[in-house]
Amino acid sequence: MPQFLILAKDYTDAYALQRRLSVRETHLKRMRVEKAEGHFIVGGAKLNKEGNMYGSMLVVQLENEEAVRQWINxxxxxxxNVWExxxxxPFKIAEV
Structure with missing residues (x-):
């Protein structure tokens, strides 16, 4: 199945981090389910110099880019309203 790299950038307003933290556990719960189903491979938060989350990186495998867009939405x-x-x-994990 095709793999995709997702690079997401958060909003930068004063409440962006607060919104992220308020839905973070729901997001992580979803990623656990998606990992068990084989869609989510790996991912995590991008951190700024202060160690605060400001975006995300994910690698997923789904049928096509349209399916990835639907999955993201x-x-x-x-x-x-965390990811702006x-x-x-398109991506392929190296088999090493």
Whole structure:
């Protein structure tokens, strides 16, 4: 199944981190389910110099880019107005 790299950048307003933290556990719960189903491979938060989260990186495997877009649009970080910009790139994990 095709793999994709997702690079997400959070909003930068004064309440952005607060919104992220308020939906974080719901997002992580979803990622646990998606990992068990084989869609979510690896991911995590991007950190700034202060150690605060300001974005995300995920590697997923889904049928196509359209499926990835739909998958992203269902994420609490989208519905909770955390991610402002999301980039989707075709990707392949190296088999080493």
């Amino acid at each position: 269902e994420d609490p970080y989208i519905t909770g 910009h999301v980039e989707i790139l």
